[in-house]
Amino acid sequence: MSEVAARPVHSAILQFLTRRRGRTRADWTDWLTYAYLFVGLAVMFAPVLWVVLSSFKTPVNLVEFPPTFLPYAVETVEVEGFDEPLPLYEVATEEGETRLLAQIRRVGLNAQMIDPAKPEAGRVVVAVADAKPVRHIQFYWGNYAQLLSTSGSNLWLYVYNSLFITVVATLITVVMNSMAAFALAKYRFKGNTLALVAILMTLMIPPTVVLVPTYLIVAQLGLVGNLWGVILPTVATPTGVFLLRQYMLTIPDELIEAARMDHASEWRIYWRIVLPLSAPALAVVAIFSILSRWNDFLLPLVVLNRREVFTLQLALASFQDENQIHYDQLLAMTTLTALPLAFAFIFLQRYIASGIASTGIK
Amino acid sequence: MANLILEKLGKSFGAVKVIPGLDLQIDDGEFVVFVGPSGCGKSTLLRLIAGLEEASTGDIRISGESVISVPAADRGVAMVFQSYALYPHMTVRENLSFGLENIRMPKDEIARRVATATKMLQIEELLERRPKELSGGQRQRVAIGRAITRDPKIFLFDEPLSNLDAELRVLMRVEITKLHERLGNTMIYVTHDQIEAMTMADKIVVLRKGVIEQVGVPLELYNRPRNLFVAGFIGSPRMNFVDGTITEVTGAGLSFQSPHLPPLTLPARPGPLRAGATVTLGVRPEHFTLSENGTGWPLKVSVAEQHGANSYLHCVTPDGTPMLIHEAGQSHVARGDILRAEPREGHWHLFNAEGQRMPLDEG
Numbered sequence: 001m002s003e004v005a006a007r008p009v010h011s012a013i014l015q016f017l018t019r020r021r022g023r024t025r026a027d028w029t030d031w032l033t034y035a036y037l038f039v040g041l042a043v044m045f046a047p048v049l050w051v052v053l054s055s056f057k058t059p060v061n062l063v064e065f066p067p068t069f070l071p072y073a074v075e076t077v078e079v080e081g082f083d084e085p086l087p088l089y090e091v092a093t094e095e096g097e098t099r100l101l102a103q104i105r106r107v108g109l110n111a112q113m114i115d116p117a118k119p120e121a122g123r124v125v126v127a128v129a130d131a132k133p134v135r136h137i138q139f140y141w142g143n144y145a146q147l148l149s150t151s152g153s154n155l156w157l158y159v160y161n162s163l164f165i166t167v168v169a170t171l172i173t174v175v176m177n178s179m180a181a182f183a184l185a186k187y188r189f190k191g192n193t194l195a196l197v198a199i200l201m202t203l204m205i206p207p208t209v210v211l212v213p214t215y216l217i218v219a220q221l222g223l224v225g226n227l228w229g230v231i232l233p234t235v236a237t238p239t240g241v242f243l244l245r246q247y248m249l250t251i252p253d254e255l256i257e258a259a260r261m262d263h264a265s266e267w268r269i270y271w272r273i274v275l276p277l278s279a280p281a282l283a284v285v286a287i288f289s290i291l292s293r294w295n296d297f298l299l300p301l302v303v304l305n306r307r308e309v310f311t312l313q314l315a316l317a318s319f320q321d322e323n324q325i326h327y328d329q330l331l332a333m334t335t336l337t338a339l340p341l342a343f344a345f346i347f348l349q350r351y352i353a354s355g356i357a358s359t360g361i362k
Numbered sequence: 363m364a365n366l367i368l369e370k371l372g373k374s375f376g377a378v379k380v381i382p383g384l385d386l387q388i389d390d391g392e393f394v395v396f397v398g399p400s401g402c403g404k405s406t407l408l409r410l411i412a413g414l415e416e417a418s419t420g421d422i423r424i425s426g427e428s429v430i431s432v433p434a435a436d437r438g439v440a441m442v443f444q445s446y447a448l449y450p451h452m453t454v455r456e457n458l459s460f461g462l463e464n465i466r467m468p469k470d471e472i473a474r475r476v477a478t479a480t481k482m483l484q485i486e487e488l489l490e491r492r493p494k495e496l497s498g499g500q501r502q503r504v505a506i507g508r509a510i511t512r513d514p515k516i517f518l519f520d521e522p523l524s525n526l527d528a529e530l531r532v533l534m535r536v537e538i539t540k541l542h543e544r545l546g547n548t549m550i551y552v553t554h555d556q557i558e559a560m561t562m563a564d565k566i567v568v569l570r571k572g573v574i575e576q577v578g579v580p581l582e583l584y585n586r587p588r589n590l591f592v593a594g595f596i597g598s599p600r601m602n603f604v605d606g607t608i609t610e611v612t613g614a615g616l617s618f619q620s621p622h623l624p625p626l627t628l629p630a631r632p633g634p635l636r637a638g639a640t641v642t643l644g645v646r647p648e649h650f651t652l653s654e655n656g657t658g659w660p661l662k663v664s665v666a667e668q669h670g671a672n673s674y675l676h677c678v679t680p681d682g683t684p685m686l687i688h689e690a691g692q693s694h695v696a697r698g699d700i701l702r703a704e705p706r707e708g709h710w711h712l713f714n715a716e717g718q719r720m721p722l723d724e725g
Contacts, residue, residue, distance in 0.1 A: 257414050258447035262461030262512075263435040272460075276451045 048338070055331035056139040062327050073138035077102050077116045089113065089131040100134065101126065143332035150329075154307070155315070161304075162294060162312040163340075165230050170289040172235040174282055180236070181244030181278075182270050186256055196245065199238045208298070215302050229303040230311075234293065240285040247281035248274060290344050294337075312337045364425040364438065364515035364548055365390045366411065371420035373406055373572075380406050381572035383419060388550065388565070393542050396552045397559040398569035399595070404552045405520055407569070411550065412441045412518050424515060440509035441518040444525065446501045448493040454480075454504050455489040458511050472511075479510040482544070499530045506541070519551040523558065535561060556596055560584070568592050590717035593644050599674065601644045601711070602685045608639045618643055618712075622680035623659050628710060628722060635720060642713045647674070647688040649709035658704035661685055666695050677701060 020030050050069070054062060057071040076085035079102050086102035091113065093099055101113035104123065111131060112123050148155060183189075184196050214233045215224075223229030251274060259269045275282070297313045304310060310318070316333050319326040365388060372383040381403045388394050396404040409415040411422060413434030421430050429437045448457050455476060462472045480486045483503040493501055502522060509517055519538070523531045539562050542549050553559055559566050560580045568575040568583065568591070576588040580596075587593035593601050606620030615629040618641065626643070635641070651658070661677035673693035677685045687703055695701060712720040 252445060252447065254443045254445050254447040255449065257434075258441070258443060258508075259449070259460070260414070261412065261434050261439075261441055262508075263464035264460070265464075268464065273449060 051331055051338075052335050054327075055143055055335045056141070057328075057331075058140045058142065059328045061140075062331075070137050071139055072135040073140065075134040075136060079114060079116050080119050086114070086116070088116070088134040089126075090134055091126050091132075092130045101131070103131070143328045144336075147329045147332045147336075157308065158310050158312045158315040161227060161309055162337075165227055165296075165300075165311060166290055166293040168227075169231040169234055169293045170286055172231065173237060173240060173289045174286055176235050177237060177240035177285060178244050178275060178278060178282065179270065180241045181248055182274050184241065185245045185248035185251075186253070186274070196242075199241050203238050211298060211302065214299070218303055224303055225306050225309055227304070227309060230296070230300050233299065234296070237285075237289070240288065243285060244278060244281050247278055251277050287345060291341060294341055366516060366548060366550075367423040367426075368411075369421040369423070371407075371410060371422060372418050373403075373410055373415060374418045379572065381410070384572065384574055386567065386574065386577070388548060391546050391548055393539075393549045393551065393562060393564045394567060395559040395563035395565070396550065396567045396569055397554065397556055397595070398575075400554055401571075402569045403572035404554075404569050406572075408441075408518050408520055408550060408552045411516075412439055413437050414441075438515040439518055440512045440514035440516075441520065442505045442509050442522045444521045446493075446505040446522075446525075448501060448504055448508075450493050453490050453492055454485065454496070454507075457493070457504060458508050461508065461512055475511045475513070476507075479507040482510065482541075483507050498526050499534065502526065502534060506538070510545070515548065517545075517547055517549040519549065521553055522551075523553070523555075531558075538562065556598060560596070566596075568595060586719065587644075587711065588719050590642060590644070590713050593711055593713070593719075597646055599647050599686050599688070601646050604643045604645070604679070604683060604685075606641060606643060608635050608637055608641055611635065611637050616712075620679075624657070626705070628712060635714070640715045641720070642717070643705075644711035644713065645705040646709065647686040649706045650687045650703045651706050652687070652689065653702045653704050656702050658702035659685075661687070661701045661703050663695050663697055663699045663701060666693060666697060668692060675701070677703075 021027050053069065053071055057068075058073065061068065061072055075088040077088050079086050082104070086104060089101050089103055089111075091099050091101050099115065100117075101124065102116045104112045104114055106112075106128065109128050110125050111128055113126050113131070114123055115121055180199070184192065184199075218224060218229040218233060221229070221232075223232070255273060255277075256269055259273050264272065295313065296311075297317070300311045300314055301317070304314060312333070316330065316337065319330045319333065366386075367388075368384060368386040370383045370385060371381065372379065373381045384407070396407060398404050406415060410417050413429070413432065417430055421428050423429065424437060424439070449460065452460065458476045458479060459472045462475065476489075477486075480489060483506060485500060485503050485507060488496060488500055488504070493504070496504065502525075505522070522538075523534050526534060535558060538549075538551075542562075551558075551562060563580055565577060566580055566583055567577050570591055576583055576592045583592060583596045587596060587601075590603070594603070604620050604623070606618050606623075608616050609619045609625065610617040615627050616635060618626045618628055620643070628643075659679065661675075661679060663675050663677050665676040667674040667676070670692065671690075673689040673691070673695075675687040675689060675693065675695055677687060679685055685703075687701070689695075710722065712722055714720055
């Protein structure tokens with residue numbers, strides 16, 4: 001271990017990226033594997049990358065056709081006698097040369113241009129078709145700035161609402177699901193299997209079907225327009241219970257018996273023995289919960305009917321009205337919204353792989 | 363310090379009677395070993411005593427008090443599990459003190475008990491380690507230490523050495539025996555290894571299918587097995603059995619005849635056996651005399667194992683019954699040789715058709 005750790009990081013990464021089946025040269029299965037992985041990477045990561053890159057585009061750059069992959073900005077130049085910087089164009093002349101000209105204004109299919117090097121030479125009229133804008137890659141932060149300035153304090157309210165719902169719902173989900181899973185995995189009681197099957201059967205009911213009944217219950221409880229109205233209906237998830245139960249089955253019964261002989265109450269066995277040993281499975285459930293609570297749209301849309309209780313997702317949707325879609329701000333906000341999730345995943349992902357339950361037992 | 367009495371204790375899992383109903387008395391300070399083949403109910407019996415399984419019938423009394431409806435933690439017993447069942451996420455210290463914290467024992471008392479137990483087991487330097495950082499033998503010690511800190515009336519061991527390698531097993535065997543001498547508590551030890559049973563026990567309980575076959579001190583079980591099962595189970599390598607019939611009953615003894623083997627006259631009391639009765643003769647491998655003059659049983663050697671200090675000759679009788687012979691020292695016998703082996707007088711065991719021991723005038 002220490003040998004591997006002592007090596008420079010970049011060689012370790014290189015080694016990881018060039019892993020092969022055997023120690024020798026690449027097998028055809030290696031090529032196939034890498035090809036498959038790269039296709040997967042492209043399919044899954046390209047849209048995300050495009051959203052992030054597009055959020056740095058100027059509104060003009062955004063609606064341009066054909067669309068560009070990278071954010072570009074038009075090169076501008078200060079010309080004597082003009083207050084504003086003028087956009088720079090590459091113009092193909094009739095002689096076959098290309099000249100750099102600054103555009104003053106555009107009239108129909110023609111544009112009035114001026115040579116920034118010799119402004120005294122006067123204006124030239126050029127056909128728009130012959131002029132190509134000079135551009136360079138530039139990340140435009142205006143969308144973000146505008147988002148923060150227009151939404152202002154409201155934005156932080158949405159962030160708070162989303163965070164509150166995600167954190168509180170995830171905590172309750174983990175506790176509720178693990179308690180149910182503990183009972184289903186470690187207690188022998190009549191109807192044990194029936195209970196598990198009943199819980200799993202709820203997976204077959206589409207969430208949209210239960211949306212209206214859920215709303216009615218929430219309304220009866222007087223929780224419409226309240227963040228708890230979104231939290232409470234989501235805290236018990238069949239997948240979470242099932243996943244945790246399956247994991248807890250791998251915790252040896254002898255551990256629990258030993259704890260029972262050690263005068264531990266059932267609650268203490270759950271809290272001190274079962275819960276710590278289920279950490280990897282709990283991390284998975286937590287990730288699922290964070291993902292779905294943060295991205296949840298339908299239930300908040302129905303339940304949270306005031307702007308003050310909007311989540312980020314609802315706020316995102318509000319950039320889109322019947323007349324137009326504010327792509328610039330929508331993209332910026334989408335990127336911002338996805339960031340916490342990415343961090344949550346990077347942080348929790350380490351715990352998924354680390355199984356600690358099996359180490360104390362042969 | 364406590365004695366333990368089991369009264370008609372029975373356990374069924376559904377329709378399966380694992381333990382039909384058994385009586386046993388274990389005295390204060392005894393080291394009792396439950397031994398038997400796998401599936402004989404010995405572990406279940408231990409778990410019944412521990413309170414981890416609920417008894418279907420009968421009663422358990424510790425120090426005269428019925429504990430049948432007392433939860434496991436309050437019975438005053440401590441168990442060392444086969445897998446040790448150490449809490450993987452806790453350090454050795456936390457493992458040892460978890461049970462004491464649960465009964466809200468004062469911190470200094472916990473520290474004192476942990477110190478005593480770790481000193482006794484020489485695991486003081488391991489206190490801050492986690493179970494995964496310990497070797498098998500060290501885990502074993504911690505598991506025993508956890509039982510010691512609870513200061514139980516009765517220690518229960520469930521095949522505690524089965525996960526250790528042979529060398530360590532011998533070492534731990536001695537240590538547990540010493541521990542018993544030092545603590546003087548009643549200990550109940552479950553194993554399928556009859557060497558462990560023979561070497562450690564004050565009293566061995568041989569179990570088969572939930573029924574006690576014989577209870578006794580180790581050598582009594584070796585010298586006078588009550589039936590074929592105990593005879594075959596106690597002693598290593600196991601006893602040889604030859605089926606035959608009683609041809610003649612005289613005042614001097616019985617004539618035992620087995621097909622293809624010379625007849626044998628056994629000294630016997632006038633007992634229930636009649637001429638013509640089907641019997642089984644048992645002779646331990648170490649109770650043969652190899653004779654040169656050719657009067658013994660003719661046995662063909664199929665494998666000769668040389669252990670150095672001992673030799674084990676795997677032989678077959680003319681009718682194909684396998685027969686193992688132990689010879690002290692090194693043997694010159696080779697595969698294919700025909701030996702003449704005579705069962706040593708006084709070291710034979712006779713069983714009737716039901717497998718019960720028949721009394722013989724021994725020695």
